[in-house]
Amino acid sequence: xEVNLILASYFLNFLVIMWGIFYKRMLSRxxxxxxxxxxxxxxxxxxxTNDQYLFFNGVFFSLIQYLLMYNYTKSWLLSSVAIILEYxxxxxxxxxTYHLPKQFITSIYDNFNYHLxxxxxxQISLLLLLKLFLKKxxxxxxxxxxxxxxxxxxxxxxxGSFIFFFSLRMIQxxxxxxxxxxxxxxxxxxxxxxxxxxxSVITLVNKNYHQKKMMDHIFLSIDEEKENFQLAREYRxxxxxxxxxxxxxxxxxxxxxxxxxxxxxxxxxxxYLKNYDYSQLVLxxxxxxxxxxxxxxxxxxxxxxxxxxxxDSIEKLPKISLIDFVRILxxxxxxxxxxxxxxxxxxxxLSMENLNGxxxxxxxxxxxxxxxxxxxxxxxxxxxKNHLGVGLWNLKKILASNSNCHYKINQKNNFFTIKLFxxx
Numbered sequence: 001x002e003v004n005l006i007l008a009s010y011f012l013n014f015l016v017i018m019w020g021i022f023y024k025r026m027l028s029r030x031x032x033x034x035x036x037x038x039x040x041x042x043x044x045x046x047x048x049t050n051d052q053y054l055f056f057n058g059v060f061f062s063l064i065q066y067l068l069m070y071n072y073t074k075s076w077l078l079s080s081v082a083i084i085l086e087y088x089x090x091x092x093x094x095x096x097t098y099h100l101p102k103q104f105i106t107s108i109y110d111n112f113n114y115h116l117x118x119x120x121x122x123q124i125s126l127l128l129l130l131k132l133f134l135k136k137x138x139x140x141x142x143x144x145x146x147x148x149x150x151x152x153x154x155x156x157x158x159x160g161s162f163i164f165f166f167s168l169r170m171i172q173x174x175x176x177x178x179x180x181x182x183x184x185x186x187x188x189x190x191x192x193x194x195x196x197x198x199x200s201v202i203t204l205v206n207k208n209y210h211q212k213k214m215m216d217h218i219f220l221s222i223d224e225e226k227e228n229f230q231l232a233r234e235y236r237x238x239x240x241x242x243x244x245x246x247x248x249x250x251x252x253x254x255x256x257x258x259x260x261x262x263x264x265x266x267x268x269x270x271x272y273l274k275n276y277d278y279s280q281l282v283l284x285x286x287x288x289x290x291x292x293x294x295x296x297x298x299x300x301x302x303x304x305x306x307x308x309x310x311x312d313s314i315e316k317l318p319k320i321s322l323i324d325f326v327r328i329l330x331x332x333x334x335x336x337x338x339x340x341x342x343x344x345x346x347x348x349x350l351s352m353e354n355l356n357g358x359x360x361x362x363x364x365x366x367x368x369x370x371x372x373x374x375x376x377x378x379x380x381x382x383x384x385k386n387h388l389g390v391g392l393w394n395l396k397k398i399l400a401s402n403s404n405c406h407y408k409i410n411q412k413n414n415f416f417t418i419k420l421f422x423x424x
Contacts, residue, residue, distance in 0.1 A: 004046040006098075007054055011043050012059065013090045016124055020131045024321045025144070026069045026082045031400060035065060055173065062087075062169075066162060073323055076158035081199065084165045088195045091172070093126045095188050103181045112333040122384050161198065280311040284352075288326055289314070293350075296333045300348060307341055310351040317406040318359045318422035325422075329361070331395045336365040339416065343368070349415075354424075363418040371411050392418075 015036060042057045046049050062083060069079035097119050115164060138144045168191060175184045250258055281297075284290040295312070300307040333350075340346040347366040350357060376392055392409075395418075399405050404423040411417070 004050060004054070005116050008043045008046040009116060009123065010090070010094070011039050011046070011061075012120060013093065013123060014058070014086070015039050015128060016127045017086050017089060018065075021129065021134070022069070022082060022086075024324075024402075026073060026079070027065075031068045031072060035068070038064075051234055059170075061164070076155045080158040080162045083162060084195060084198065087165060087169055088191060089127060089130055091188065091191060093123045093130075095184075096342040097122050097126065099181065099184060129319065159409065165194075194295065195319045280309055283311050283313045283316070285315050286317060286322070288322060289317075289329065289339060292326060292329055293331070296337075296350070299337060303337065303341060303346070305337070305346040305348055308347070308349045310349075310353070312352060312354045314352060314354075314359065318424050320402050320422055324398050324402060328395055328398055328420065331392070332361070332420070335392060335418070336363050339365045339367055357424050359422045361419075361422065362417065363419075366414055366418040367411070367416045369413060371416055372408055373411065376409070 018027065018032055018035060018039075023029070027035070037059060038057075041059070042054060044049065046054050047056075066079055068084050069082055070076055074081060077188075133292045168187070172184065172187055175187065198210055281290055297307065297309070299305075336348050336350075336401060340348060343366060345366055348362040349362070353362075354360075395407070399407055399420075406421050408419045408421075409417065
């Protein structure tokens with residue numbers, strides 16, 4: 001029965017970490033609820049039976065959790081790092097609260113159930129303290145953002161790391177059964193060293209990649225500045241003659257001719273009046289979001305869409321997981337491009353503004369067709385021909401699961417507008 005009580009306490013640690021650290025970072029609400037149901041069922045079984053093989057439920061749980069993390073993040077590497085971190089945290093609190101006292105305090109088993117209850121409470125408290133500690137470290141060094149910004153998935157390395165640490169876990173379980181404390185101590189030290197090295201190397205490699213991409217965007221901005229400066233010089237040479245021509249129309253009181261002249265002038269000047277799009281990319285600190293906006297700019301230029309971009313400095317993410325943030329931005333970007341692609345007048349306006357503790361993202365695309373605003377966010381409903389109509393429905397579903405954000409849609413002055421309100 002003692003082993004089963006230990007297993008119940010062990011599974012409770014997984015429950016604390018899952019909801020305390022991984023919820024909305026690595027796992028969705030429904031995934032956490034499903035895994036919690038499995039863990040709680042296992043805990044009840046360990047308390048009601050003497051089946052020691054319930055330990056393998058923990059093995060099965062880790063495997064399922066790993067696959068669900070990949071399903072949520074689409075990253076093998078991030079999922080592997082999360083599982084390794086989870087194992088390291090649990091191993092640390094168990095070594096401090098159970099294995100170490102067991103070695104030096106021989107009376108710890110005088111009242112086993114009582115001591116294990118106290119140990120479990122201490123473990124939960126330590127895990128919550130470690131969560132706060134990791135949050136402060138992450139806020140200072142932006143480790144989580146760095147891991148989220150990993151440019152490559154490295155599936156072989158990721159799965160290999162998972163298998164390696166999974167094997168260490170099985171070996172440790174055997175050592176616990178044999179009671180070899182000193183080998184267990186060496187395993188604990190080795191594990192800490194490996195985890196620190198793994199996360200440090202990944203963070204360093206990705207930081208270098210992040211800096212390289214930032215430099216690429218700065219060079220794009222410089223090239224854009226040079227191009228606009230050259231166009232301004234050319235425009236300056238032409239403007240005097242254009243104003244003389246306009247003055248002639250006005251001197252003859254030919255208002256219609258002046259209007260027609262101005263219209264042609266504005267059309268011919270389109271190439272001189274380019275927006276500073278790439279220059280604004282450097283204001284976005286997160287490389288995943290910056291890369292998404294960069295791709296959006298590329299697509300608009302390729303499809304000859306008139307894009308008006310306005311971005312405030314974005315140094316931190318709103319209270320929404322990066323995965324969901326990328327998804328909702330992708331949805332509104334794709335929706336806007338698909339809406340204007342077949343139109344004669346292609347115009348999109350995108351702004352990302354900081355206001356009253358919120359990031360307000362506004363996407364507006366030109367449209368001439370009337371849109372039923374109540375129907376367009378329903379599943380399989382779309383105002384575009386030959387489209388499945390799941391984009392805005394997915395947007396509504398994602399935002400509904402996040403209490404820190406909401407949206408508004410409207411159609412006015414031949415523009416369909418989606419406005420997102422994301423709380424910091």
